[in-house]
Amino acid sequence: MKLQAVSNRKLYIQIADQIRDQILQGAVEPGRQLPSERDLATDLGVSRPTVREALIALEVAGLVEVRVGVGAFVKRREDGRLTLPELSSSPLEVTAVRRLLEPEAAALASQNISPESTARLAETLRKMRAETAAGQWSFDTDRILHMTLADACGNAVLRELLDGLWKARGDEVDTRFHQHLLEVGEVRADILADHEAIVAAVVSGNAEAARTAMARHLQFVSDAMLQAWE
Template identity: 65%
Template sequence: MMKLQAVSNRKLYLQIADQIRDQITAGAAAPGKQLPSERDLAASLGVSRPTLREALIALEVAGLVEVRVGVGAFVRGPQSPGDGLPEQSHSPVEIMAVRRMLEPEAAALAAQSIAPEGLARLAEVLGHMQADADQDRWSSEWDRTLHLAIAEGAGNSMLREILDILWNSRSEEVDKRFHDHLATISEVRQQIMEDHRAIVAAIVQRDGEAARAAMAAHLDYVSAAMLNTWE
């Protein structure tokens, strides 16, 4: 009789998080101890740094580690082997990859199709975001509202529904924690605000090519920040 093993369809970053959790609960890393660097952990596990970073965020959501931006990840404790990982969260890196495929085209369509009331809504939301920026604050809800207002302005209900699903995924535990860490970095907040102003300006000018380019540049920046602005 053939002896076969079931193929696991668990997300890779959760499988990696399992391995690190097992080491922590076995006592390989004591409470308060800093874990090895992302680069070293990724090399030891044979995975990319983005996947390793997602695993660390999953461990943080589970209460097993504390991630300190610019410093590293530290073991929290004492912990129980039963501490659960966020099994239902999508991969933040995969969510961003799909957004980069779709949102530049949504911005280009919005520049062509958005109604006057849609432009007024974009101006209103941008004003709220600027008021927060002036107070050195960041609201993920206004961020979501702006992007979905652009999707609404594109005039394609299916595209709007798909982007709504993506942004709902942004509110899941791992993705939310990922972006919460980014929002603690002042230079990232400032650049994102500048990007949003450029996107809205292109849409107001009815310049589809400029809107597409501005949205693509924005998402490229955030994607790079997710992967680079950390240690």
């Protein structure tokens, strides 16, 4: 595939544009596998996680199929047009900002949590355990747990910032990114354990433990997002 190098600061949607154009020009036939994440990243001059975001944007648009542990394959299309999703931020960017804000929100929540919010956290954890046992992951359940903590933090500005981040996470590319991430059973189990530790620290009123547990959780998610999928 003939690709143009882009700067490290380019948005992943611009990378997806280049790969899309190459596919539509016939550089890779339907049913065939695209070059590896590593090779695409080298040719484009960007990181592998950024290439991954671009591939998932192409998957959402219906042009490729991403198979975790294998690679991305070109799908057959009846038309030659492709509309890429228009997003304001990337999954990696959203996670980076969450790492800055959510540990403090958890610490504050530990000092302000109400009985109603405590009960909501307990019920949400119950759902998470059932989903994990069934090999599933739910964006809605994840959001409810984290936003319950945001609601309980006692700072309206921080709460609104976190609400905006979770609305960004509702974008289809971000949701698909996390779905692929959580196809790995060990990742689902680790994330459930993280959530259990966060809630335990918050409801016990231990601000430092809550801050540490949330930071550890988001570091794990960030690391998992950056790990190679092929």
